[in-house]
Amino acid sequence: MSRTKRFTSEMELIEWLKKNASSRSRGLLLGIGDDAALLKPQADRNWVITADLTVEHIHFCHALHPADAVGHRALARSLSDVAAMGGIPRYAMVSLVLTRRTERAWIESFHKGMRRLADRFGVSIVGGDTAFGSTEVMVDLTVLGEVQRGKALLRSGARPGDQILVAGELGVSALGLHLLRSGRRTAEEADRMAVKSHLFPEPQCVLGQYLAERRLASSAIDVSDGLSTDLYRLATASRAGAFVWEDSIPLPSRRHQPGVRRAFLLSLALNGGEDYKLLFTVPASKVRLVPARFQGLSIYRIGEIRDSRAGIKLMLHGKLHALNPEGYDHLRRQGRKQAGDSQRLPFKSEV
C-alpha cells in the first residue's frame, strides 16, 4: 500500500485501523471488522462502562496539542473514570470525526499516542466509527472494564468522619496548559513535568484497583474538573458535607517558579481540572492502612467528610469559607464569557 497524504477510501482507513488496533486479549472473541465486537465476560466480574468526548477548540487545539497527545488524553480521560470505579480497563471503542483536511500523518500520530497508552494498560481497541467532513475534529472514547463483584468504588459511599485523600499534586495539568499558552515555559524540570502532565496525564488505575480490592476506600472520584467541583460531586452523591484544609492541598512545586503566586496555584488546584488524580475517602480506622506513597506519588490527607448540614467548606487562615463548585462547566462558561473570564481555561473536561 503506497503512503498517500490522506487515506483515499474508508475501506483503506478501516483496514489500517484493523491492522494497528488491537492487542490480543483473552476475552476478545472478535474485534474490528464485523457489525460489532464480540466479548466473553469473566464469571465473577461486573462491568464498568464510561464514555468521554474530546472536541477540538473545547478540549484541545492543534496549536498546543500534538496529535499523539490528543490520542493519549482522549483515552486517559476514560481510563481515569475506570480507575475511579476501582476497575481494570479492558476494551476501548474509538469514534473519530475528522475534517476533510485531516492528514493521514495526524491520524497515525493520534492513533500512536492512544495505542501506546492502551498497550501499557492492557486495553484492546475493539471498534468504533469514523466520519469525515466536519468542521472540527472530535473523538468519543468508550472504555469497558471489569471489577470484582461488590467491590466497585462509588461516589456515594462517603460517611461523616471519613478522611479525604488525594494521590498526587493538584493543578499541575492546568499549570502546564498555562505555561504552554503563555509561551513562558523554561527548560526547568518542574516546567517540563507540568507540561507533560497536561499533554500526557497518567490515569491511576492500579491505585483504584488497590483501594477497591482491599476495601480501603468508602468512595472515590477522579479529579477531572478541579477539586471544588469533584469534591462537590462526591459529597453530594454521598449526601454529606466536607471540610478541606487549604494548607493541606498539594500544589505544584514552586521551587523553580518564583514568579508564580501561591494563590494562582491554589485556584488551579481548586478549579483547573484535568489532573486525573484519584480523590477518595477512607474511614478513620483504615487511614493507617493507606500507603504514604503509591507508584511514586505521595498520597495526601486534605480533609474530612462531615454531616450534610455542615456544607462543603475550605479552612483558610483559620476561617471556614464556602467551597463552591467553580470548575469548568460547558454551559455556564457561555454566560460568564460575556462578563469576561480570562482566568478560565479554554480547554476542559468532563461531565
Add this chain to the structure above:
Amino acid sequence: MSRTKRFTSEMELIEWLKKNASSRSRGLLLGIGDDAALLKPQADRNWVITADLTVEHIHFCHALHPADAVGHRALARSLSDVAAMGGIPRYAMVSLVLTRRTERAWIESFHKGMRRLADRFGVSIVGGDTAFGSTEVMVDLTVLGEVQRGKALLRSGARPGDQILVAGELGVSALGLHLLRSGRRTAEEADRMAVKSHLFPEPQCVLGQYLAERRLASSAIDVSDGLSTDLYRLATASRAGAFVWEDSIPLPSRRHQPGVRRAFLLSLALNGGEDYKLLFTVPASKVRLVPARFQGLSIYRIGEIRDSRAGIKLMLHGKLHALNPEGYDHLRRQGRKQAGDSQRLPFKSEV
C-alpha cells in the same frame, strides 16, 4: 425547576438526563451519575458492542430531520448492528456534542425520539458525555448487547451454495430522503411510508435473534450503505463470491409513483443505504425453514454465494455484470464531488 430556553448549567442538564434516561433493567447495578455505569453480565452470554456516529451536515440536517428523528436514527443505527450479530440490545451510552445555540427544546425532542425507541427495545440509557460549543451537532451512540454463547451471527460464515436473503425492500430510506429533499412528496401512502422509513427506520433485532437462536443464518450484515457495499463486505469477510439476480431485488413500491423510473429505484437499492434491513445467508438445506414473512415484512431470496473466484456479480437482462461497492464512502465522496456527483446522497452512514 423553571423551564428556560437553554439549560443553564451542565449539572442541570445531567440531572435532567438522569431523570429521563433510564428504564430499570435487571443487570443494571448503577446508571448515570457516577464515574461509570456498573453492569452485571449473565453467565451464559457473550457481549456485543458497537458505536455509531451521527454528525450534522453528514448524516442529517436540521432542515430535513426533526430532532426526534435524529435521536431515533442515531440509536437505530447501533441497534441494527446488534441485530446483525443476532444480539439482544441492553444498554446504550449517548455522547452528545452541541453548539452554543442548541435549544433545550431540541435536546428534549432528540432525547424523546431516542428514548421512545430505546424503551420499545428494552434498552437502558446508562451513561455518556456532553460537550457544548462546537460548530456542528454530533452524536456517538454505543450499544452493548447480549448474545448466547457460540450463536453470534458473523459476516464471515457464508459458504458457496448458501442462499442470499434480505428482509424487506431496499432503497426505501433513500427514496424517502429523495422525496424530502425534492419537496415532491404527496399524501400518498407509499410516499409517507418512504419518508417514515428514512426518518424512523426500524432495526430488525427480533429477526436477528430468531436467525441466531435457530442457527438458520450462516452469516449476516445490516444494509446500511447500500446492497452493493454491504454484500461486498459480507462476501469479502467470508472470502467468497456472490451472484445477485437483479429482478429479485425488492424495490420500493412504484404503484403510486409512476414518475419514478425503475433504474433510479434500483440505484437507490444498490447504493442508497440507511435501509437497516438484514442481509443474510442461509445454507440451501435450511432455506425452507426461513419464514416467508416476519413481523409484517416479506423475506426475499435475491442470490447465491459462490466461490471467491466467481467475483461479485449482478445478473441483469441475462448477463453477468461486476457489482462494485458503490455505496457511501466518506473519503471517496470527497474526490468524486469535484467530478460532480449529483446522484449521490448527502446524508449517509456507517463505517
